[in-house]
Amino acid sequence: MSLPTVRQALGVLRAEGLIESRHGIGSFVKETDRLQRAGWRHYGRARADQKLLTPHLRHEIVFAGVEPVPDRVADLFPAGTTQVVTRRRHLYDKETGRPEEIGASYIPMDLAAGTYLEEPTVVPQALFLCIEDLSGKRYARARDRLIARLATADESMILELAPGSPVVHVIHCAMAEDETVLEVAESIWPAERTVIVNEYPITTES
Numbered sequence: 001m002s003l004p005t006v007r008q009a010l011g012v013l014r015a016e017g018l019i020e021s022r023h024g025i026g027s028f029v030k031e032t033d034r035l036q037r038a039g040w041r042h043y044g045r046a047r048a049d050q051k052l053l054t055p056h057l058r059h060e061i062v063f064a065g066v067e068p069v070p071d072r073v074a075d076l077f078p079a080g081t082t083q084v085v086t087r088r089r090h091l092y093d094k095e096t097g098r099p100e101e102i103g104a105s106y107i108p109m110d111l112a113a114g115t116y117l118e119e120p121t122v123v124p125q126a127l128f129l130c131i132e133d134l135s136g137k138r139y140a141r142a143r144d145r146l147i148a149r150l151a152t153a154d155e156s157m158i159l160e161l162a163p164g165s166p167v168v169h170v171i172h173c174a175m176a177e178d179e180t181v182l183e184v185a186e187s188i189w190p191a192e193r194t195v196i197v198n199e200y201p202i203t204t205e206s
Contacts, residue, residue: 020192021162043139046126053126054091057100063088064120066113073106073184076173084184085112087127090158099159102188108181111135128174131183137176139183145171148191159190166191 010019010027021027042053052059067086069077077084084106091101105127107117111134117123123130128139147169151161159167172185 022160023157023162025160043126043128046129050125050129052122053128054101056094057091058094059122060090060092061087061120061122062090065118066109069106073171073173073186076171076184077106077108077181081108083109085109085115085117087117100189100193102155102158104186106184106186107131111182128183135176135180135182137178137180137182139174140177142172142174144173146196147171151188151190155188159188161190168194168196 010021019027019029046053064087065085066083069081069084074081085108086104086106088104089102090099091103092099111131112118115134117127117130117134132138148166149169151159151163151165151167153163155161155167156163156165159165161167168189168191170187170189172183172187173181174183174185175181
C-alpha cells in the first residue's frame with residue numbers, strides 16, 4: 001500500500017475520532033474515556049479533604065515567579081496592574097504519564113509576592129486554600145470564559161497532540177465577597193479528551 005493511501009486512511013480515522021496521533025511517537029487507537037471537568041464542584045471537595053483541585057493528576061510546576069500580567073487576562077485585574085505572581089503547571093495522568101492539561105495561575109502581587117508561592121514546588125493543598133490563608137479572604141464568586149480554538153505549536157508539543165488539534169481554553173477569575181480579585185487561572189485541555197460537566201441551581205429570580 002502506498003504511503004499517501006496510508007496517510008489518507010489515518011486522516012479519516014483521526015477525523016472520525018477513532019485514533020489519536022502523538023507527536024514524535026505515532027498513531028494509536030483512541031481510548032474512549034474522557035476526563036470529566038466539573039468546575040466549581042471541585043472547590044467544595046478540596047475544602048473538605050484539603051487536597052489539590054485535581055488530585056487524580058500528577059502536578060509539575062514549570063515556573064513560579066513574578067511576570068508581567070498577560071494581555072489576555074489583564075482586563076480581569078484592577079486598572080494599573082502590571083505584574084503578578086505566576087505559577088505555571090503541567091498536569092499528567094498518574095498511570096500513563098500522558099499530559100492532560102497546561103495550566104497557569106496569576107495572583108496579585110500584594111497577596112503572593114515574597115511568599116512560598118514564588119517557589120516552583122507543588123503546594124500541599126489546593127492553591128485557592130493557600131491564597132485564602134495568605135489574604136485572609138475567602139473565595140466567594142468566580143467567572144469562567146471557555147474558548148474553543150486550535151492548539152498552538154507549543155501546546156501541541158506539550159500535550160502530545162497532532163498539529164491543528166482543537167483545545168478548550170478556560171480563563172477562570174475568582175473573587176472575594178468584596179470583589180477583590182484573588183486569582184486568575186488558565187487551563188488548556190485537549191478537546192478530544194475532555195467532557196465539561198456543569199451542575200448548578202436554577203434561580204427563580206429574574
